[in-house]
Amino acid sequence: MKAAIVTGAAGFIGSHMVDLLLDEGFEVRAIDNLATGRLDNVAHHKGQRRFSFHHVDICDLGAESAVFTGVDHVFHFAGIGDIVPSIERPLEYMRANVTGTLAVLEAARHAGVRKLVYAASSSCYGLAEELPTSETAPIQPEYPYALSKWLGERAALHWAQVYKLPAVSIRMFNVYGPRVRTTGVYGAVFGVFLAQKIHDRPFTVVGDGTQTRDFVFVTDVARAFLAAAVAPISGQVYNVGAGNPQSINRLVELIGGPVVHVPARPGEPRCTWADIRKIQRDLGWKPVVSFEDGVKVMLSQIDYWKDAPLWTPETIQQATRTWFQYLSDRPV
Numbered sequence: 001m002k003a004a005i006v007t008g009a010a011g012f013i014g015s016h017m018v019d020l021l022l023d024e025g026f027e028v029r030a031i032d033n034l035a036t037g038r039l040d041n042v043a044h045h046k047g048q049r050r051f052s053f054h055h056v057d058i059c060d061l062g063a064e065s066a067v068f069t070g071v072d073h074v075f076h077f078a079g080i081g082d083i084v085p086s087i088e089r090p091l092e093y094m095r096a097n098v099t100g101t102l103a104v105l106e107a108a109r110h111a112g113v114r115k116l117v118y119a120a121s122s123s124c125y126g127l128a129e130e131l132p133t134s135e136t137a138p139i140q141p142e143y144p145y146a147l148s149k150w151l152g153e154r155a156a157l158h159w160a161q162v163y164k165l166p167a168v169s170i171r172m173f174n175v176y177g178p179r180v181r182t183t184g185v186y187g188a189v190f191g192v193f194l195a196q197k198i199h200d201r202p203f204t205v206v207g208d209g210t211q212t213r214d215f216v217f218v219t220d221v222a223r224a225f226l227a228a229a230v231a232p233i234s235g236q237v238y239n240v241g242a243g244n245p246q247s248i249n250r251l252v253e254l255i256g257g258p259v260v261h262v263p264a265r266p267g268e269p270r271c272t273w274a275d276i277r278k279i280q281r282d283l284g285w286k287p288v289v290s291f292e293d294g295v296k297v298m299l300s301q302i303d304y305w306k307d308a309p310l311w312t313p314e315t316i317q318q319a320t321r322t323w324f325q326y327l328s329d330r331p332v
Contacts, residue, residue, distance in 0.1 A: 001025065001050070002025070002026050002027070002072045003026065003027040003028075003029065003070055003071045003073075004021050004026045004027070004028055004029070004071065004072060004073040004075060004229075005028075005031060005067065005068060005071050005073070005074045006018050006021070006028060006029070006030050006031065006075045007058055007074070007075070007076045007077055007078035007104055008031070008032055008037060008076075008077035008078035008119075009028075009030030009031060009032050009037070009042060009053070009077070010030065010032035010034060010037030010038055010039055010042055010053075011032065011037040011041070011077060011078075011181070012041070012175075012177075012179050012180050012181050012218065013077055013175055013218055013221060013222070014030075014037070014075070014077040014078070015041035016177065016218045016219060016221070016222045017077065017222045017225060017226075018030055018045065018051070019045075019222070020226060021075075021226070022045060022048065022050060022051060024226065026073075027050045027051075028045075028050060028051050029052050029054060029067055030042055030051065030053045031054045031058065031067065031078065032053070032055065032078065033055065033056060033057040033078075034055060035057075035080070036080060036081075038179075041179050054067050057100075058078045058096075058100040058101075058103050058104050059095060059096065059100045060103075061103040061104065061107045062107070063106040063110045064107075065107040065111075068108060068110070068111035068113065069111060070111075071108075071111055071113050072113060072114045072115070073113065073115050073117070073229045074104065074108045074113050074117070075116075075117050075119075075225055075229065076104050076116060076117065076118050076119060076156075078100060079096050079100060079101070079119075079148075079149070080092070080093060080096045080097065080145075081145060081181075082145060083143050083145055083267075083323060084319060084320060084322050084323050085145075086143055086144040086145035086148070087143055087322050087323065087326050087327075088322050090144040090148075093144050093145055094144070094148050096148075097145075097148035097149055097151070097152050098148050098151045098152055101118070101152035101155050101156065102155055104116075105155060105156060105159045105165065105167075108165060109165045113166075115166045115167070115230075115234070116156065116165060116166065116167045116168075117167070117168050117170060117225050117228045117229050118152065118153055118156040118167060118169045118170065119225075120152070120153040120169045120171040120172065120237070121145075121149040121150075121172060122171045122172060122174075122214075122241070123141065123143075123145065123146035123149065124140075124141055124146055124149065124150040124153070124171065125138070125139065125140065126139075126140035126142045126146065126267075126269070127140070127142065127267070127269050128269060128272070131271055131273045132273040132274060132275035132276075133239070133272070133274060133275055134275040134277075135171070135237045135239055135275075142267040143267060143326075143327065153169045153171075153237070156169055157169060157235055157237070160234050160235045167235065168228040168231075168234065168235075168238065169236070169237045169238070170221075170224060170225055170228060170237075170238050170240050171238065171274075172216070172221060172241075173213075173215075173216055173240065173242075173272055173274045174213040174214055174215045174216065174241070174272060175216055175217075175218055175221050176188070176215050176216075176217065176218065176298070177217050177219065177294065177297070178218070178297065178301050178304065179218075179304065180218075180298075189213075189248065189251070191308055192204065193251065193255055194255070194298060194299075194302055194305040194308070195305045195306075195309060195310050195311070196257070196310065196311065197255055197299075198302050198303070198305055199310055200257075201312070202257065202258040202259055202260040203252050203255070203257055203258070203259050203260070204260055204261075204262050204312070204313055205248055205249070205252060205259050205260070205261050206248065206261075206262055206263070206264055206265060206268075207262075207263070207264035208261070208264075209247060209252065209259070209261070210247055210248075210249060211247065211264075211268075211270050211271065212245035212246060212247045212248075212273070213245060213246060213248070213271075213272050214241035214243065214244070214245050214246075214272045214273050215246055215251075215294070216240060216241045216274075217242075217287065217289035217294040220240075220242075220287040220288060220289055221240055223285065224238070224240045224279060224285045227283040227284070227285045228283060231282070231283055233282065233283075236282070238278055238279040238282070238283070239274040239275060239276055239278065239279065240276065240279060240285075241272070241273070241274025241287075242274070242276075242287045243273070243275070243276045243287070245271055245272065245273045246291050250291075251295070254292060254295040255295065255299065262313050262316050262317070265320060265323055265324070265327070266323070266324065266327040266328045267323070267327040
């Protein structure tokens with residue numbers, strides 16, 4: 001039986017990775033400090049013989065961490081996200097996303113794991129001019145979160161180069177699906193819109209809503225990580241998206257409801273669009289969940305967001321004040 005560690009296992013994407021690995025017959029050791037993750041996301045695995053949960057902060061992992069003993073694969077999702085908090089608390093983001101990654105890399109290296117797959121972010125491309133955006137596009141992070149995730153990627157690839165720790169980085173585009181985060185921080189559009197939907201409030205559409213995002217369903221993302229883990233490759237970077245950008249107005253149309261507009265924000269691209277030819281060629285991966293079907297799944301589980309923060313134009317303006325303060329009128 002193969003053993004796998006999932007860091008950030010109680011989070012949105014990490015919990016779906018746990019689901020897939022258990023379905024595929026792995027022993028899964030889940031690590032999470034529950035700062036943003038939710039035990040409810042993995043509660044359905046409680047009591048399973050092949051599942052164990054470890055309440056650990058990755059920054060506190062030792063190089064000889066016992067939980068890594070005998071592990072074949074490490075899927076590293078742990079970290080903190082969102083734009084505004086990263087601008088306000090950059091050191092916190094560097095600690096979690098960079099120092100934490102270094103701790104995971106060292107534990108994996110000393111345990112002799114067969115492959116580490118790092119959860120990177122397409123935010124490293126910034127305001128990408130190359131559309132669709134390939135893995136060779138310029139790196140230009142717009143805020144500390146994006147920088148911290150890219151630095152974590154560089155560390156993972158450096159460990160692959162210097163220490164021969166097999167590692168692959170997956171640059172995720174706009175991941176959505178059941179269990180998408182419901183924290184008190186203003187962030188992912190699905191969490192915002194579904195809470196508004198369940199409370200019969202208008203959707204707070206940024207700008208005119210014609211901006212497009214490369215939404216990719218979370219189970220497709222988990223499959224990409226597993227494909228990268230079992231393939232005989234190392235030191236590679238792969239984009240993971242649907243390769244089929246959708247407008248925010250299309251999302252509103254599918255969910256259904258009234259709209260109110262809030263100001264467009266600096267540092268946000270008009271379009272995110274993954275060039276996924278490399279991962280299709282190397283790993284044989286492709287997305288299988290259509291945007292329409294994915295939204296239907298979200299709506300079928302809408303009760304999950306009944307206790308999520310309910311955002312209004314006024315609270316969004318207050319929450320994004322730092323965003324405008326630091327990202328507006330910057331020198332090019």
